[in-house]
Amino acid sequence: MAHTNRIALVTGANKGIGFEIARQLAEAGATVLLGARDADRGRQAAEDLTAEGLSVSSVAIDLNDEASIAAAAKHIEAEHGRLDILVNNAGIVDAEDGPPSGASTAAVRRLMETNFIGTLAVTQSMLPLLRRSEAGRIVNLATTLGSLAINGDPSSPYYSARLIGYNASKAALNMLTVQLAAELKDTRIAVNSVCPGYVKTDLTGNNGFMTPAEGARLPVQYALMEDSTVTGRFVEPDGVTPW
Template sequence: MVRIALVTGANKGIGLEIVRQLAEAGVQVLLGARDVGRGQAAADGLASKGLKVEAIQIDVTDGKSIATAAAAVRGRQGRLDILVNNAGIVDAEDGPPTMASPEAARRIMETNFIGTLSVTQAMLPLLRQSPAGRIVNLSSSLGSLTVNGDPTSPYYSARLIGYNASKAALNMLTVQLAAELSGTPIAVNSVSPGYVKTDLTGHTGYMTPEEGARLPVKYALLGEDAVSGRFVEPDGETPW
């Protein structure tokens, strides 16, 4: 049986590489993108190389868009085996708690946490139709409360209250959803891909998108003995 995956925010960066690597592993991938044209162009580029990739429009901040996407998957595929919640943003007006724009923090939270929660809820009935559903939430080491409070951490000075809080909230979703789905075939994990050169980081990372996609893809393809409720990065497990 060919597995079916949906990757959100996937027309560029890590998301596009996750789509590529899943498709190269034999997965049929739905490349989710907010912009129809960009999503279709990205999907066509991969499909032209013989990969099973098709575009699907989904804006994680738009409930109607999410519902339409879920209905489309239900109608065409009937189930979903893998959901990779990759869509996320940063905001130029974010910063330390004393300086960040509350509006920026709200925008970030709306996409990175509320959007992921909304997509997951909409796709969960389809994941329940899979013999081994997998949910991968793209997190960040900046979402770790332990890391944020450790002066010896290289991330200690990265004070972005909106972004960091959104990833901490995302991790809470992972913890609670994994507990709620305990005893089912669905595994849920938070995966930090590392510091990757993408538009989101201003291309200041030390990893390529291809390298950054490897760990999320690994957790998307976990077998029958899959772990659940973990927070991992390339160097190993991350403290919550």
């Protein structure tokens, strides 16, 4: 990227993969805005990284509160004038989610509102700032469970993971990646869905095969990627994932 000091926003960055993405981007020389729904937790996480000598600050942003999203965009514009990297990491699971026959529709609504509509709202608000970048990057944190092909493949180890709300919200997020990448194909902004792998976090109940630091590596790689023609992809650590 031409900008030597990249400005990055990572949503849901006060813990887990988001926190490690923020750390690794800052270690690579970026100025990182650590987005958090809880302002106090965001400030504490930013202070922890600042104590390591990293250029990190916090910004309050709640995917279910468009006023907070708009305020975050205004803050970034006032402080930095542009945005080079947007990592849409924030997302939720819901205990009332489950198979299509029995999942709570309220839970499905919550999941879609946060994981898809909230991410769309953040992206729309940040796009004017990303357009000012010499090489904008949008990384949408994806999951293998968002693949329609894999959900329909009885041979897949993920075939039995029937969470209609969560899986559908992440499939919708992939649609955002596909359509936005096509819309921005003649710009310097690249958009990709990146699955970090099965990571031990609160969201997975601390199950998984990877640490948050390991899970952060692939999203960071795509956030820092030089080639803007690498766009509209759905990737995980083993390679490209079928939509």
